[in-house]
Amino acid sequence: EPEVTQTPSHQVTQMGQEVILRCVPISNHLYFYWYRQILGQKVEFLVSFYNNEISEKSEIFDDQFSVERPDGSNFTLKIRSTKLEDSAMYFCASRGGWAETQYFGPGTRLLVL
Amino acid sequence: QKEVEQDPGPLSVPEGAIVSLNCTYSNSAFQYFMWYRQYSRKGPELLMYTYSSGNKEDGRFTAQVDKSSKYISLFIRDSQPSDSATYLCASYAGGTSYGKLTFGQGTILTVHP
Numbered sequence: 001e002p003e004v005t006q007t008p009s010h011q012v013t014q015m016g017q018e019v020i021l022r023c024v025p026i027s028n029h030l031y032f033y034w035y036r037q038i039l040g041q042k043v044e045f046l047v048s049f050y051n052n053e054i055s056e057k058s059e060i061f062d063d064q065f066s067v068e069r070p071d072g073s074n075f076t077l078k079i080r081s082t083k084l085e086d087s088a089m090y091f092c093a094s095r096g097g098w099a100e101t102q103y104f105g106p107g108t109r110l111l112v113l
Numbered sequence: 114q115k116e117v118e119q120d121p122g123p124l125s126v127p128e129g130a131i132v133s134l135n136c137t138y139s140n141s142a143f144q145y146f147m148w149y150r151q152y153s154r155k156g157p158e159l160l161m162y163t164y165s166s167g168n169k170e171d172g173r174f175t176a177q178v179d180k181s182s183k184y185i186s187l188f189i190r191d192s193q194p195s196d197s198a199t200y201l202c203a204s205y206a207g208g209t210s211y212g213k214l215t216f217g218q219g220t221i222l223t224v225h226p
Contacts, residue, residue: 004156031212043157043201043216055211091156095212099164101147102214104156 002026004105006092012111013082021077021108023092032075033093033102034067036060043091049075082112116140119202119217128226132189136202136217139183143204143215146178148187151199151219160200161187192224 005024013019025032034046047057049067066078075094079086089109093102119136126132134148145164149157161176163169169176177186185202199219205212 033212033214035214042218043203043214045213045215048211048213050211056213058213089154093214098212099145099207101145101159101162102212103159104149106156107154109154 004092004094004103006090006105006108008108009106010109010111012113015084015112016081019079019082019110021079021090021092021110023075023077023105024073025075025092025094026096026103027073029094029096029103031055031095031102032067032069033095034077035091035093035104036088037091037107038088046077046090079110082110084112086110087112116215117202117204117217119220121218121220123221123223125223125225126192128192128194128224130192130224132187132192132196132222132224134187134189134200134202134220134222136185137183138185138204138215140204140206140215141183142206144207145205146176146185147203147214148174148176148185149201149203151201153199157201194224194226197223 007022032049037043047061048055064080089107091107092105095102117138148161151157166180173190175188201219202217203214
């Protein structure tokens with residue numbers, strides 16, 4: 001069964017450093033998403049991406065965040081200058097069509113020290 | 114007011130019990146409703162996906178949506194220890210929404226043998 005994959009599974013970084021989280025969505029899916037989950041809190045929407053551009057973003061997704069689909073298979077989330085409060089589990093998700101649901105990857109656990 | 118509210122529990126039941134999990138939502142634009150299961154430090158796994166009001170059954174799981182009362186339910190019959198996880202309800206609007214999911218905070222379920 002097709003699945004969303006994410007790398008790395010864990011990332012430890014120093015405050016102020018840049019990190020890139022990578023995702024390979026399900027093949028032929030058209031809509032791509034990043035969510036995050038701070039430990040003990042709810043899953044929060046960050047950004048959606050469709051037709052090679054951001055279609056919607058939350059207030060969390062400020063200028064320190066960016067997304068890219070550099071080729072036909074990868075979807076990345078970059079955090080330019082990490083803060084302590086960026087420590088969270090980051091989930092990538094994708095869906096095939098407008099009325100279809102989203103399938104989530106296993107997540108990347110980011111720890112900012 | 115939170116858009117999706119869910120009792121975090123924890124909920125503990127004996128094996129074989131019928132489990133009822135519930136969410137309420139406030140956004141009248143929500144049309145699509147999902148239940149995800151999340152094991153500790155893993156990505157959300159889709160269980161049920163429904164559109165608008167009504168019931169949907171899949172094996173031991175039944176999802177119900179009542180849009181008139183803005184109430185979402187998941188029933189698990191003959192619960193098993195392997196059902197022990199956090200259950201997340203989520204919703205999104207149709208129309209101009211690009212599928213941004215709004216999650217409840219999750220209900221922690223433990224099924225003991």
